[in-house]
Amino acid sequence: MADRAGGANRERERDPAREIRLDGVVRRYDGVTALAGVDLRIEAGDLHALVGPNGSGKSTLLALVLGLDRPTSGTITRPEGRIGCGFQTPSVYPDLTVDENLRVFAAMGDAGDDWLASVRSGLELDEVRDRVAADLSGGYQRLLDVALAFVRRPAFVLLDEPLDELDDAARERVVAFVADYCEGERTVVVSTHHLDAFGPSLDRLTVLDDGDVRFDERVDGSDDYRAIYRDLLE
Numbered sequence: 001m002a003d004r005a006g007g008a009n010r011e012r013e014r015d016p017a018r019e020i021r022l023d024g025v026v027r028r029y030d031g032v033t034a035l036a037g038v039d040l041r042i043e044a045g046d047l048h049a050l051v052g053p054n055g056s057g058k059s060t061l062l063a064l065v066l067g068l069d070r071p072t073s074g075t076i077t078r079p080e081g082r083i084g085c086g087f088q089t090p091s092v093y094p095d096l097t098v099d100e101n102l103r104v105f106a107a108m109g110d111a112g113d114d115w116l117a118s119v120r121s122g123l124e125l126d127e128v129r130d131r132v133a134a135d136l137s138g139g140y141q142r143l144l145d146v147a148l149a150f151v152r153r154p155a156f157v158l159l160d161e162p163l164d165e166l167d168d169a170a171r172e173r174v175v176a177f178v179a180d181y182c183e184g185e186r187t188v189v190v191s192t193h194h195l196d197a198f199g200p201s202l203d204r205l206t207v208l209d210d211g212d213v214r215f216d217e218r219v220d221g222s223d224d225y226r227a228i229y230r231d232l233l234e
């Protein structure tokens with residue numbers, strides 16, 4: 001488990017120019033309101049969890065922030081620079097090896113070989129580095145997809161359910177890696193049903209329910225996440 005306590009960045013000064021901001025964001029599909037008017041700040045340097053029941057709007061929110069979809073109304077403001085992402089369905093190049101995948105993605109940025117090696121070892125992909133991605137187990141494909149989100153070392157990374165298909169040890173590695181990444185000014189937003197795993201490392205917790213923000217506060221390792229979540233959604 002990560003030894004970084006959540007709330008480590010609690011005292012950091014906010015810099016609005018480096019935040020992602022959602023103001024009154026609505027996303028409607030035919031007959032379905034996925035987001036009902038969301039106001040949210042994603043602050044630089046935070047490990048920020050987005051949780052909520054199935055269908056509460058988490059993936060919709062991430063897709064909008066990434067610019068893969070457009071809001072029905074409302075505005076989203078992002079700082080300059082690319083945003084790394086990992087989706088519920090891993091999107092790797094299936095015919096390339098783990099190393100080739102990492103190098104292809106790394107080549108689009110300038111983070112360098114040392115960083116690539118630390119992503120690979122931090123997520124314990126070294127032992128499968130020469131295997132073709134299509135032949136990897138579901139868990140390793142997930143780890144590779146998470147690695148690809150970080151390999152260009154972007155200021156913001158958005159992860160949708162990064163712990164799915166992982167065993168307990170791999171989950172701990174991912175949480176520790178993500179928490180370390182957020183030391184300083186880099187930011188990770190994670191949409192997850194695994195609040196227990198991320199809870200102790202979080203800086204901010206947002207709970208969505210039925211397209212509305214039900215809770216959005218800074219938290220630290222001493223908060224009882226399960227109680228907050230249970231009380232809200234009972």
Ligand SMILES: Nc1ncnc2c1ncn2[C@@H]1O[C@H](COP(=O)(O)OP(=O)(O)OP(=O)(O)O)[C@@H](O)[C@H]1O
Pocket residue numbers: 029030032033034052053054055056057058059060061
């Ligand atoms: N392309 C789409 N067309 C129609 N409805 C959609 C579309 N995408 C999402 N929705 C609906 O929007 C609502 C929010 O879905 P979303 O996938 O954002 O929820 P989620 O919180 O990520 O759920 P889960 O935890 O199950 O992944 C759901 O009712 C879903 O059915």
